[in-house]
Amino acid sequence: MGDKLAGIAVHVGARIAAQAGAGEVLLSSTVKDLVAGSGLEFADRGAHTLKGISGEWRLFAAVH
Numbered sequence: 913m914g915d916k917l918a919g920i921a922v923h924v925g926a927r928i929a930a931q932a933g934a935g936e937v938l939l940s941s942t943v944k945d946l947v948a949g950s951g952l953e954f955a956d957r958g959a960h961t962l963k964g965i966s967g968e969w970r971l972f973a974a975v976h
Contacts, residue, residue: 920965923964923965924940924962924965924969927962927963927964927965928940928962928969928971930963931957931960931962931971932973936973936974937973937974938957938971938972938973938974939954939971939972939973939974940969940970940971940972941969941970941971941972944972952974952975953974953975954972954973954974954975955972955973955975956970956972957971957972957973958970958971959971
């Protein structure tokens with residue numbers, strides 16, 4: 913939409929970010945799966961419902 917970001921991915925990303933604590937980086941299982949083999953490590957943060965998004969979403973925190 914011109915120079916503005918829009919779409920379901922933007923909404924999901926915003927809802928996931930809203931679940932994060934101070935200094936925490938959260939991501940969905942989709943992103944975790946996409947970076948498989950990268951050497952990055954993640955901690956399971958469980959299943960969550962995201963406002964305005966159907967279903968449950970398994971979230972993970974990036975580990976330092």
